[in-house]
Amino acid sequence: MDRIPILRMGPFLLVTIQVDLYDRLALTLESDLVQMVNKTGARGVLIDISAVEIVDSFMGRIIGNIASMSKILDAETVVVGMQPAVAITLIELGLPLKGVYTALNVERGMQLLRSMIDLDEDQDEDEETDE
Amino acid sequence: MMVISLSKDVMRIIKDQDVVPFRNRVKEKATKIKMGLVNQTKLITAASELVRNMLKYGNGGEIVIEVVSRGRENGVRLTFKDKGPGIADISLAMKDGYSTGKSLGLGLPGTKRLVSEFDLKSEVGKGTTVMIIKWANG
Known part of the structure; x- marks a missing residue:
């Protein structure tokens, strides 16, 4: 069966x-990713969709699912590289991808993930000094 | 003004994996009539929604892919025919957020927003036919 590879990069997973994508492939990716987050203890997931020409309501839902599932497992999800035509279509379709972090490209996505995690650690340190 | 069919292909869709070749065929036609990228993306997304409905509720079916013209305009017309259970209340099915399945209920109303022309005919127990047209500059 076809699979989309998931790469590990430090505390992040990169897809x-x-x-x-046909439906089954997207569903496999969803379950693979969530299992990988659990297994590796990853703090962030970066999904690059710059080569994806079509995001329909099903794919949009899968992206939303991945973000919410990862969130429960304490990992943030950032979707990067969306093509402008895809963004236009998603909004007209009525799917604004609420609750999903996005960034223009991989570099900015990584920055965003790092800032989210660094922020958490800073807060932890603050709490410790308060005690 | 009359809509004239310039070319006609028929594709049968029975499984999930048929969707990608179908989308590619639509893209081919859209490129041929020099449809812009944004309109192409809208058309293929709409087609993707409808083909999914057809697989989910109608157990697959047949799609007619046509290049059509009306006056100076060229466009792509897609007709989705299934022999599924049909839609009992079409106006309800066209409402945003309504779904009998587990989806978001954006399929039909969202699709209508993405295309130039949209026509849905359904008979309970017999099946559903959806016709969409996207004009190259529409």
Whole structure:
């Protein structure tokens, strides 16, 4: 069966979707990713969709699911590289991807993930000094 | 003004994996009539929503892919026919957020927003036919 590879990069998981997704492939990715977050204790998931030409309501829901599931497992999700035509279509379709962090490209996505995690650690340190 | 069909292909969709080749065929037609990227994306997304409905509720079916013209305009017309259970209340099915399945209920109303023309006919127990047209500059 086809699978989309998930790469580990420090505390993050990196997924680059390079093929046209059909439904089963997207569902497999969803469960693979959530299991990988659990297994590796990753703090962030970065999904690069720059090669994806079509995001319909099903794919949008999968992206939303991945973000909410990862969140419960204490990992943040950032979707990067959305093509402008895809963004226009998603909004007209009525799917604004609420609750999903996005960034323009991989570099900014990584920055965003790092800032989210660094922030958490800073807060922890603050709490310790208060005590 | 009359809509004239310039070319006609028929594709049968019975499983999940048929969707990607179908989308590619639609893209081919859209490129041929020089449809812009944003309109292409809207058309293929709409097609993707409808083909999913067809698989989910109608157990697959047949799609007619046509290049059509009306006056100076060229466009792509897609007709989705299934022999599924049909839709009992079409106006309800066209409402944002309504779904009998587990989806978000954006499929039909969202699709209508993405295309130039949209026509849905359904008979309970017999099946559903959805026709959409996207004009190259529409």
